[in-house]
Amino acid sequence: MRPTTSPRRETGRRDTEGMAVASFVFGLVGLLVLNFVLGPIAIVLAAMALRRGTPRRFRALLGLWLGVADIALLVALMAVNGTSSWSILG
Secondary structure (H helix, E strand, O other), rough: OOOOOHHHHHHHHHHHHHHHHHHHHHHEEEOOOHHHHHHHHHHHHHHHOOOOOOOOOOHHHHHHHHHHHHHHHHHHHHHHHHOOOOOOOO
């Protein structure tokens, strides 16, 4: 008899891949808009993906660092402009 792989295991692996990719995308988009929302989401998703052993480890690490960069950018903007948003017009 041939051993079969568990469907739950495959789904779990796909979930962690999705979390890693989502954290990367949220972190990247967060550099441009809504960094106070998307940064923490990127950090949490990356941490969950890394903790569950994602095969896309590098993508999750990028998402983690981009999420941290989002928060750092928010803090820098607040220090310079005294606001929590981007100001294109000056």
